Amino acid sequence: MHTLLPFFLAMIAAIVLLNMLATKLKIAYPIVLVVAGLLVSFIPGLPPVKIDPNLIFFIFLPPLLFEASWTISFKEMKKWYRIITSFAFLVVFFTALSVAVVSNYFIPGFTIVLGFLLGGIVSPPDAVSTGAITKFVKIPKSTSTILEGESLLNDASSLIILRFALVTIGTGQFIWAEAATSFIWMVLGGVGIGLLLGWIFVQVQKRLPTDARSDIAISFIQPYIMYWLAEQVHSSGVLAVVAGGLYLSSKRLVFLNSSSRIRAYSVWESFVFILNGIVFLIIGLELPEIVAGVRAKGIPLGTAIGYGVIVTVVLIAARMISSYAALITTLIFRRNALPHAANRKRRFLMPLILGWTGMRGVVSLAAALSIPVTLDDGSAFPHRELILLITFVAILLTLLIQGLTLPYIIKRSRLFDDIFNEEAEEITRLKMKQGLKKHVYTFLKDKYDNEFNANAIMEKFLKHWEERSEATDDNWMNEKTKLIFIELLESQRAYLTELNKDPKIDEEIIRQQLYQLDLEEERLKIV
Structure with missing residues (x-):
């Protein structure tokens, strides 16, 4: 404990200082944190960082999703629900399928099922990275809502793919009827549990004589209860937290007083900032452990990195194709649903921005680390170390390449200067x-x-x-x-x-x- 405490205190201090540096350089702080963690990992003599995946899934993921569901506008989500749900489910599945096919073709010994496992891991874009990057440029509310709404739901769809792939690898078979039933239960069960618990929390807090301190304390346990209970009955904990968070957010004027709302906003903003900072630092610090695992398996590091580059190209291409496919489909079937553009040619540039916002991050790291070391029969999990390295390369490249260039592309293209006819x-x-x-x-x-x-x-x-x-x-x-x-x-x-x-x-x-x-x-x- 005496050795861990200084380490965590140093991490928090580093997060604060690096965030100041990122603000001064006008760079999204997740990029600076990942690079800083990467540089620190090269310091000789540092002990390797080993992270329990359950720590990220259960400790970090529920509050991050919960806070995001409080800040997003549900009214705007309903307005753009078609494109949000298509990106969160259809695009994630298409991306996972693309990764599965390409990895099966290029990576020796990689089966389609292993490819789907890898695709489920790297398919969900990271909401924190996108939000941190787009704050340096002005984008329409509709675009930011689509990106935020997608990020709330795509984690669930990717983790569902991951779960099915792990079961298939472990059992050696995939039964469509059971998978379909399980998928429906994960979605409906997760949403139902989240809404039910959200309603219960509202009723309890309305009737109890709570103050600001107790309301904030209760808000910290809410996402964990939703996530844990949903996972206990094998439904989606992610969807439970998102659904419950959206419901509680819509009722904030009913069960919270002004003092609770004001203080909770500040507390949660700082809490989530620290959580995100820790995770992005860990992404960089994990590199030596991942590289050591790949070398132990006799895989040349250059070859493994090459596989990571190929998968990253597939991720970017799949999202680009999906963005333009969504535009074409909307033009054919629901032309009036498109926002009016003063310059119609610019309408066709909008999918470029949506396609270029596919930075990977927290969920991909946690999902990769959650792969078991061995199968049920005691044999080593196939290509686990290679999957970890490919995931790390995808996170790093999308953060650096897309993250650093996205603000420049938006500013130079002047895409959003007059594309939307919205009230100022x-x-x-x-x-x-x-x-x-x-x-x-x-x-x-x-x-x-x-x-x-x-x-x-x-x-x-x-x-x-x-x-x-x-x-x-x-x-x-x-x-x-x-x-x-x-x-x-x-x-x-x-x-x-x-x-x-x-x-x-x-x-x-x-x-x-x-x-x-x-x-x-x-x-x-x-x-």
């Missing part, structure tokens, strides 16, 4: 605030007209409620006024919730304003 964010925000002001005035005038006539301060409050903090009378916020103000905040939340039903309104703007209302309520509590 500032105009939307201005309209929302004007609507809020009108709603506030109407609410106060209709309900508390007598109060205003009897109190000069309240009349001033009605006219200048936005500038209440500048009032010089310390007694202006008495208990009666405070109750009115809290009721006013709740009325504004109701107004914003109703406004969010408008499909033209970006939910992110609504959430920002709701956060401002939470801050107002917290400031009111200390008056």
